Amino acid sequence: MRILVVEDDSLVASSIKQWLVHAGYTVDLAASAEAAEISLGAEAFDLAVVDIGLPRIDGLTLIRRLRSQGNPLPVLVLSARGSMDDTISGLDIGADDYMAKPFRLPELSARVRALIRRTHLIADACLRHGVLTLDTARRTASIADQTLDLTRREWAILETLLMASPNVVSKDRLMHSLAGWDKDITPNAVEVHISRLRNKLAEGSIEIRTVRGIGYRIDAAAV
Amino acid sequence: MPTPSLRRRLLLYIFAPLVVVFAISVFLDYRLAKETADAAFDQSLVDAVLDLASHIQTDGMQPAVRLSAEAEAMLRSDPADQIYFAVRDHGGRLLAGDSDLPDTRATTDNQPEFSDRRFRGHWIRAAVQAIRSPHGDISITVAETLAKRNRASGKILTAMILPNALVVIAAFLAVYLGVRKGLAPLEGIEDEIAARSPRDLREIGTIQAPREIRPMITRLNALFGLLRDASAAQQRFITDAAHQLRTPLAGLQAQIELAALAGSFAAEPDRLVRIDEATGRVGHLVDQLLVYARADPSTAVTQTFECVALAALVEKAASIFLDRALAKHIDLGFEIASGFVAGIPWMLREALANLIDNALRYTPPQGVVTVRSGMRGAFAILEVEDNGPGIPRDERERIFERFYRIPGSSSEGCGLGLAIVREIAELHDGHVELAGQNWGGLRVTMLLPAAELAQS
Numbered sequence: 176m177r178i179l180v181v182e183d184d185s186l187v188a189s190s191i192k193q194w195l196v197h198a199g200y201t202v203d204l205a206a207s208a209e210a211a212e213i214s215l216g217a218e219a220f221d222l223a224v225v226d227i228g229l230p231r232i233d234g235l236t237l238i239r240r241l242r243s244q245g246n247p248l249p250v251l252v253l254s255a256r257g258s259m260d261d262t263i264s265g266l267d268i269g270a271d272d273y274m275a276k277p278f279r280l281p282e283l284s285a286r287v288r289a290l291i292r293r294t295h296l297i298a299d300a301c302l303r304h305g306v307l308t309l310d311t312a313r314r315t316a317s318i319a320d321q322t323l324d325l326t327r328r329e330w331a332i333l334e335t336l337l338m339a340s341p342n343v344v345s346k347d348r349l350m351h352s353l354a355g356w357d358k359d360i361t362p363n364a365v366e367v368h369i370s371r372l373r374n375k376l377a378e379g380s381i382e383i384r385t386v387r388g389i390g391y392r393i394d395a396a397a398v
Numbered sequence: 399m400p401t402p403s404l405r406r407r408l409l410l411y412i413f414a415p416l417v418v419v420f421a422i423s424v425f426l427d428y429r430l431a432k433e434t435a436d437a438a439f440d441q442s443l444v445d446a447v448l449d450l451a452s453h454i455q456t457d458g459m460q461p462a463v464r465l466s467a468e469a470e471a472m473l474r475s476d477p478a479d480q481i482y483f484a485v486r487d488h489g490g491r492l493l494a495g496d497s498d499l500p501d502t503r504a505t506t507d508n509q510p511e512f513s514d515r516r517f518r519g520h521w522i523r524a525a526v527q528a529i530r531s532p533h534g535d536i537s538i539t540v541a542e543t544l545a546k547r548n549r550a551s552g553k554i555l556t557a558m559i560l561p562n563a564l565v566v567i568a569a570f571l572a573v574y575l576g577v578r579k580g581l582a583p584l585e586g587i588e589d590e591i592a593a594r595s596p597r598d599l600r601e602i603g604t605i606q607a608p609r610e611i612r613p614m615i616t617r618l619n620a621l622f623g624l625l626r627d628a629s630a631a632q633q634r635f636i637t638d639a640a641h642q643l644r645t646p647l648a649g650l651q652a653q654i655e656l657a658a659l660a661g662s663f664a665a666e667p668d669r670l671v672r673i674d675e676a677t678g679r680v681g682h683l684v685d686q687l688l689v690y691a692r693a694d695p696s697t698a699v700t701q702t703f704e705c706v707a708l709a710a711l712v713e714k715a716a717s718i719f720l721d722r723a724l725a726k727h728i729d730l731g732f733e734i735a736s737g738f739v740a741g742i743p744w745m746l747r748e749a750l751a752n753l754i755d756n757a758l759r760y761t762p763p764q765g766v767v768t769v770r771s772g773m774r775g776a777f778a779i780l781e782v783e784d785n786g787p788g789i790p791r792d793e794r795e796r797i798f799e800r801f802y803r804i805p806g807s808s809s810e811g812c813g814l815g816l817a818i819v820r821e822i823a824e825l826h827d828g829h830v831e832l833a834g835q836n837w838g839g840l841r842v843t844m845l846l847p848a849a850e851l852a853q854s
Binding site for chain 1: 645650655681732
């Protein structure tokens, strides 16, 4: 996996590089949008980490240019504007995810992993979560290569939870994901499916956590 | 001092002279009509004088008046007034009539002269005329009381005042409506300014404005422009400051984590943890300061308000805060009902984050924190309730002050959280309520005016 980090602050850039290299990625650095465009033209990358506050051409312009050229490269944006900037958090600029500075490096690598996973889902149609693998093409699930026997409703719930991870999924949304089979599914029915899923996932130390008043989140022991 | 009203001044300055003009006009009309009436009454007095003159006989030694009792009764008969007369010869000797009628002599020949005087306790009008005779001028005086004349002037006055009063009222109405209509553009501008929120610094349109007040509006617009520029400059400064502060902090944070990874502080791992905590606190303080500065009403004027669904806001917060709650073994739960406000999304998000952050910070492990959204009366609410230590009653007002921390509480907060929440609530025309029991627990509620849902 090759990652391009576009960041003009050398301390931040070198820290990110060190961390990601440690996590097993190949990392290239670019200190400006111009340098980034040259690198992107010359090499193939799996992901870019882009700081918004670049000199001359800012990060948003860089992403907009990439998208206008039809480049689908997943982009994780770093912003020093924090939570105040609604245009960033809305992700309507073509970025796939964003983080506010200062950030925790473990969270950065978690987001990088999630973004790459999402991209690869499109490629090999597999959702992975810890030892759990969900093959969305064959509609099969397995824990550590042992096939899991899931009903179609359980499978749909698991897929929805995995797609949203690490975010919480509301019970409403789960009911919508089941609406294809059951027109009038009740919240109670969702709870029944969840409790069966929990039993089946227990041996992979994968937990479906109840968030009181909202819904569920799927958690796994760290890989 | 009462505010000077342009409309009242205009009405006063137009209407006061109008009233004077009408008063003068009524007075002149009355005089003219009364004179005409008086002339008619005077003529009948003169007729009586001439009638008396025809009864004078001058063929004897002395002039004499041959007036039969019937003729005198005829002369004195009048339905309303008393008639007096006196005929006197050249020497002033009474020939006929009332002897006590004052002896006035006409100064001109063959011309009646009139006078008003008191007689027998009443005002009378007297006509006197001198008649030539061989025995010298004979003076004939005929007088009458004023009942007829007074009745006539009364009638004339009423006849004059009624139509004139109608004209005055009509003129007042015309002037009032005219002034109102003339000043309508001013009221339009006044309404436009009054209807604005204090955050609205857009220019006032000058197209509708009368030429006279355009210079004033232009000045006002220039002032609005200055305020907008100042606010925009402030926003830019905060954005730049945010970048300049956060980037080195990000570097520092990353270095600490790399040091931990490399085991650089293996001898004293505690030290690294403390550096990490301190960095986290500086980062949090920078965030809070910038949010507080940016939510300041004078800075926030250029921010745009949009319809915000509080339920979605709370749902998103669940994903953000769940891990922190789990790490502290706090049961973080939600009670989500629908509620919409017109607001600045990042600010509402920030306010809610501060409420949840406070609750998670001060509630001990195994505690319960519940986040709510919904409606209460005309307000949409965001509410966070915990079963932590609570806030003593006498601290509940001070807790909203910047950098205030309850004496004896743990030192990890920066003391800006509730100040930010209150500032953001007030910027949205809302307020914050604190509730809790004496034994502890705290419920903080942000009440914001609910938006009417035009678009559902």
